[in-house]
Each structure stands twice: as C-alpha cells, then as structure tokens.
Amino acid sequence: xxxxxxxxxxxxxxxxxxxxxxxxxxxxxxxxxxxxxxxxxxxxxxxxxxxxxxxxxxxxxxxxxxxxxxxxxxxxxxxxxxxxxxxxxxxxxxxxxxxxxxxxxxxxxxxxxxx
Amino acid sequence: xxxxxxxxxxxxxxxxxxxxxxxxxxxxxxxxxxxxxxxxxxxxxxxxxxxxxxxxxxxxxxxxxxxxxxxxxxxxxxxxxxxxxxxxxxxxxxxxxxxxxxxxxxxxxxx
Numbered sequence: 345x346x347x348x349x350x351x352x353x354x355x356x357x358x359x360x361x362x363x364x365x366x367x368x369x370x371x372x373x374x375x376x377x378x379x380x381x382x383x384x385x386x387x388x389x390x391x392x393x394x395x396x397x398x399x400x401x402x403x404x405x406x407x408x409x410x411x412x413x414x415x416x417x418x419x420x421x422x423x424x425x426x427x428x429x430x431x432x433x434x435x436x437x438x439x440x441x442x443x444x445x446x447x448x449x450x451x452x453x454x455x456x457x458x459x
Numbered sequence: 460x461x462x463x464x465x466x467x468x469x470x471x472x473x474x475x476x477x478x479x480x481x482x483x484x485x486x487x488x489x490x491x492x493x494x495x496x497x498x499x500x501x502x503x504x505x506x507x508x509x510x511x512x513x514x515x516x517x518x519x520x521x522x523x524x525x526x527x528x529x530x531x532x533x534x535x536x537x538x539x540x541x542x543x544x545x546x547x548x549x550x551x552x553x554x555x556x557x558x559x560x561x562x563x564x565x566x567x568x569x570x
Binding site: 446 | 492504509564
C-alpha cells in the first residue's frame with residue numbers, strides 16, 4: 345500500500361539555521377503531497393502542497409518540491425525561527441489533482457529551534 | 460470563530476467505560492474524518508464520512524463507531540474502553556476531497 349517515510353527526529357537547530365526534513369513516499373498512482381505542521385497543543389495545519397511532479401509548494405518561507413524521479417518531497421527553510429518549533433508531518437493523498445481524500449501521514453518530525 | 464471544534468479537550472476514564480467525543484464544523488463542509496494520534500505522534504485515519512458514504516479503516520476495532528446527527532457534526536463513540544485506546548483523537552473536515560481542516564484534538568487517557 346501507499347506509505348510515507350520521514351526522517352527521524354527530534355531535530356534541534358539554532359535560530360537562523362537552514363532546515364531540511366526529508367520525506368519519501370511509495371504510491372502506485374499519482375499522489376498529491378502535503379506538509380502539515382502541528383504547533384504545541386494544537387491541531388494540524390496545512391503548510392504547503394504540491395499536486396504534480398516538479399511542482400514546488402511554498403508558504404511562510406518553507407518550500408518543498410515534488411520529485412517523482414526520487415519519490416521525495418523534502419521540506420526546507422533557509423532561516424528558521426523559534427516560532428517554527430513544532431512537529432512537521434509529510435502526507436500523501438491517493439487522489440489526483442490536489443484533492444485529499446484519505447491522507448496517509450508520515451510519523452512526524454519534531455523540530456526545536458533554540459534562540 | 461472556531462472552524463472545527465471538539466469536546467472535551469481532555470477525557471480521563473477507566474477501562475470498560477463507554478465514552479463519546481463530539482466534533483462540530485462550521486465551514487459548510489460535506490466530509491468529516493476522525494484520526495488517532497498515538498504517543499509517538501503517529502497519525503492514522505480511522506473514518507471518513509459524508510452524507511453518502513462511511514469509509515472505515517479496517518484496522519479500527521468495532522468498539523469505535525462514528526455517528527453523524529447532521530452534516531456539521533461527527534461524533535465518535537467508543538465502547539468498552541481499553542488502555543491502548545489512550546491517544547489524541549483529531550476530527551477534521553473538508554469540502555469533498557479538498558483541503559482538510561483539523562480540530563484541536565481530544566486527549567483521551569484510559570486508566
């Protein structure tokens with residue numbers, strides 16, 4: 345079945361450091377890909393998405409590019425802030441074209457940013 | 460205004476009890492979901508439901524049942540609670556299959 349694999353956390357960075365959180369997926373069709381963020385004590389929020397190969401999703405300084413050849417969707421940010429501390433989830437949907445259907449999540453990566 | 464709300468936020472109960480978690484959305488969405496997040500933060504779909512179809516993750520025990528009195532509500536009933544049911548339960552909603560909006564979660568502790 346479809347699955348998502350994320351790098352193990354926790355990740356601890358200093359403020360203004362560069363962030364990469366790796367995400368790879370396995371899917372039989374043409375999935376859409378998503379990054380969700382969960383701030384402490386809150387529910388998940390959609391951070392960015394990409395619906396087809398070579399699409400780049402971006403939001404709040406975060407970016408991720410849908411790489412079909414490597415089945416990856418790595419999350420990056422050039423300069424993290426303390427307020428970025430959260431758990432980040434990579435997810436895929438088996439629905440084509442950006443619709444979500446049932447989301448399949450990775451196990452989440454906890455990011456802590458120190459001042 | 461809260462888009463997706465859940466009550467209660469915290470629920471502590473004993474093994475063998477029956478409990479319910481309520482979810483309401485004011486977004487006019489037609490599809491609602493329940494997810495379970497375990498102690499390691501792993502998030503897994505339990506149910507998705509619209510007014511036409513209930514899709515159940517086959518790994519969910521039949522002690523869990525969603526009940527929808529109307530399109531804005533999808534409550535989760537759990538019978539005969541077990542220790543392993545302790546988790547955070549998230550409700551979400553969407554318009555058809557588009558972006559899902561999540562509630563703040565309900566932390567269930569079974570003792």
